[in-house]
Amino acid sequence: MVSDEQLMRQAKEGDREALSALFSRYQGPLYNFFLRSCGRVDDAEDLAMETLLRVFRHAEHFSGTGSFRAWIYRLAVNVSHDRARRAKRRPEVLSSVVRERWLGIEDDRPERRPETMALRGDLAEAVRSAVYALPEKERTALLLREYQQLTYAEIALAMGVSLSAVKMLILRGRDRVRKRLEPHFDLQPVEVFG
Numbered sequence: 001m002v003s004d005e006q007l008m009r010q011a012k013e014g015d016r017e018a019l020s021a022l023f024s025r026y027q028g029p030l031y032n033f034f035l036r037s038c039g040r041v042d043d044a045e046d047l048a049m050e051t052l053l054r055v056f057r058h059a060e061h062f063s064g065t066g067s068f069r070a071w072i073y074r075l076a077v078n079v080s081h082d083r084a085r086r087a088k089r090r091p092e093v094l095s096s097v098v099r100e101r102w103l104g105i106e107d108d109r110p111e112r113r114p115e116t117m118a119l120r121g122d123l124a125e126a127v128r129s130a131v132y133a134l135p136e137k138e139r140t141a142l143l144l145r146e147y148q149q150l151t152y153a154e155i156a157l158a159m160g161v162s163l164s165a166v167k168m169l170i171l172r173g174r175d176r177v178r179k180r181l182e183p184h185f186d187l188q189p190v191e192v193f194g
Contacts, residue, residue, distance in 0.1 A: 007019075011059055032147065033147065034079075037139065073158035076158070126181055
């Protein structure tokens, strides 16, 4: 399989198929990141497309020396910040349907079937609420780590912060999630996030 970095080098040289391959690889993960971040299906689709459009428009800014994955999530974080600034001017309310689907995106494993999920529904809702209640930087760092599986170094690049700042954001985020869950569930010995 051709690496993301190689595809990006080809895309910078005008290879539209390479750019299309990158879009295919990242459209779903970006959509999932934004859905978990903002909780709105329409916004997640728009933000994922805006990020991919920025990849196209700013391809010449990708140096090729670093991780493409970190670079594209840096663009995604910027798109997310732009959305947050717009949202401050016009606040929006999450729909309960979107919130119910938030953790179960693109997952057809048997343990994710409706009957199984119903048994764990309270925990899933509590986790979603706890994560969504985090300050934006902590939520972003935690989502990039736990759901997008970026390394700490990639998160640092994506968020434009130091490695130690990423570690602190994730530590604080995990701690806040645990604290919010403790009163509802007896989870002290259980790790919510690995």
